[in-house]
Amino acid sequence: MTATRTGPAIGAAGENALYAMLDGVETRWACPENRTAAKGSAARAGGGRKGSPFLPIAPGETVVLAEEQGVSGIVRRIWMTMKDRSPRTLRSLRIDMYWDGSDKAAVSAPLGDFFGTGLGLVVPFQSALFSSPEGRSFNCAVPMPFRTGMKITVTNEGDETMQMFFYDVDYTVGDRHAADVLYFHAHFRREHPTKQRQDYEIVPLLKGRGRFLGANIGVRPDISRYGLSWWGEGECKIYLDGDDDYPSLCSTGTEDYIGTGWEQGTFSNLYQGCHVADKTSMAFCFYRYHVPDPVYFHRDIKVTMQQIGYWDPQTRDKFKESGVRAMTAREGDRIIDFAADAPESIPDYGNFEREDDWSSCAYFYLDCPASSLPELADVKSRIAGLDAR
Structure with missing residues (x-):
C-alpha cells in the first residue's frame, strides 16, 4: 500500500522555518x-578598511x-x-x-x-x-x-x-x-519612592487590543529604613478587559512571579530571571516574559506589583533595635512600633507595607502604532539617586 502525502507542500513552510525563502x-x-x-553602500569609509x-x-x-x-x-x-x-x-x-x-x-x-x-x-x-x-x-x-x-x-x-x-x-x-x-511598544516607569498601599504600576491603564509581553524590573529597597529585610512579598496583578477592584490574574509573590521561590538569588532563564541580586547593597534586577504563556487583552489592561515586605523573629529583633514603625499588609492598616509595642503583641511572622525605589520597562504589542500612555519622564527624575547607597 502506498502512503498518500497530505497537507501543505514543503515549500509552503512558515517564515520561521530556517529553510524557508520569503518571496x-x-x-x-x-x-x-x-x-x-x-544596497551596496556598506563599509565604504576609509577605503573599506x-x-x-x-x-x-x-x-x-x-x-x-x-x-x-x-x-x-x-x-x-x-x-x-x-x-x-x-x-x-x-x-x-x-x-x-x-x-x-x-x-x-x-x-x-x-x-x-x-x-x-x-x-x-x-x-x-x-x-x-x-x-x-x-x-x-x-x-x-x-x-x-x-x-x-x-x-x-x-x-x-x-x-x-x-x-x-x-x-x-x-x-x-x-x-x-x-x-x-500588532505593533511593538515599550514603556518605562519609575517611582522613587513608591507609596504605601498603592501598587506600583508596571503598565498604567492601557486601552486597546493586544498582548502583554512582560517586563524587566529594578528594585532598590530602602535599607536606611528597613535594613536588609526581604522586600518582595508583593503580588503581581494583571487587570484585563474591564476588571475593576480585583484583577483576573495574580501571582503569589514577587519572586514567585519570576518562577523562583523563597526570596531571589541570581539566575537567568529564557523567560524569567533575576540577573542582579546584590544582598549587600540591596539592588535587584529581574524579568518575566510571557512567551509560552501569552497574556492577551481585548479592551484594556493594567499591570501592577504590590510593595510588601516580610518579617520573621530575627528581622523583628532588628526592627526593634532600629525603631522601625510599619503598617501591616492586611485589612485594618495596623501600625506596629517594633521598639515601643509590647513584644507579645507583635507576631513572630508578618507582612508589612513598604516604600522603595522601583523602576521597570514593560513590553507589549498593541493594535495601533502609538498608545495613550504618558511620555517618558525627564532625565533628571530618571537618574535621581541612582548611584547613592
Whole structure:
C-alpha cells in the first residue's frame, strides 16, 4: 500500500522555518558603516578598511539609527555597545522607535532599561528576548513589524559626549503582514519612592487590543529604613478587559512571579530571571516574559506589583533595635512600633507595607502604532539617586 502525502507542500513552510525563502523580502543592516542600510553602500569609509565602526553622540543630540519609508518590514535584531556603560549614562541615553509615520514613539525608554539592564547595572545574562553575553553589550531579538515605515533613534540626554557608540539594526523589508499583526511598544516607569498601599504600576491603564509581553524590573529597597529585610512579598496583578477592584490574574509573590521561590538569588532563564541580586547593597534586577504563556487583552489592561515586605523573629529583633514603625499588609492598616509595642503583641511572622525605589520597562504589542500612555519622564527624575547607597 502506498502512503498518500497530505497537507501543505514543503515549500509552503512558515517564515520561521530556517529553510524557508520569503518571496520579495530583502535583508537590511543599518550600522555606522552604512547609516542608510542602502544596497551596496556598506563599509565604504576609509577605503573599506573599518573606516567608520562607531559614531559620537553629543549632549542633546538625536541620531537616527535606522529609517525606512513607504515599505513594510520587520525589525528583527538590535545590538549596541558603548565605552561608557555607567548607570547614569544608561539612564541618560534614550531610545525611541516610531512605526508607520506616527509622531509619537511606540518605544521610549532609557537605553539600558530597554535592553533588560535594570538600574543601569550591566551583567552577563541571556533570555529569549534580551541578552548581554559578557556584560558589555546589549542585544534585542523581539520582532517588530511595520507596514509603511519605521524610525529608530537614540538621544543623548546626558552632560557628556558619548564618544564611541556602536550599533546594528538588522531588519527585512517587503514582509507582507496580515490585518491582525500588532505593533511593538515599550514603556518605562519609575517611582522613587513608591507609596504605601498603592501598587506600583508596571503598565498604567492601557486601552486597546493586544498582548502583554512582560517586563524587566529594578528594585532598590530602602535599607536606611528597613535594613536588609526581604522586600518582595508583593503580588503581581494583571487587570484585563474591564476588571475593576480585583484583577483576573495574580501571582503569589514577587519572586514567585519570576518562577523562583523563597526570596531571589541570581539566575537567568529564557523567560524569567533575576540577573542582579546584590544582598549587600540591596539592588535587584529581574524579568518575566510571557512567551509560552501569552497574556492577551481585548479592551484594556493594567499591570501592577504590590510593595510588601516580610518579617520573621530575627528581622523583628532588628526592627526593634532600629525603631522601625510599619503598617501591616492586611485589612485594618495596623501600625506596629517594633521598639515601643509590647513584644507579645507583635507576631513572630508578618507582612508589612513598604516604600522603595522601583523602576521597570514593560513590553507589549498593541493594535495601533502609538498608545495613550504618558511620555517618558525627564532625565533628571530618571537618574535621581541612582548611584547613592
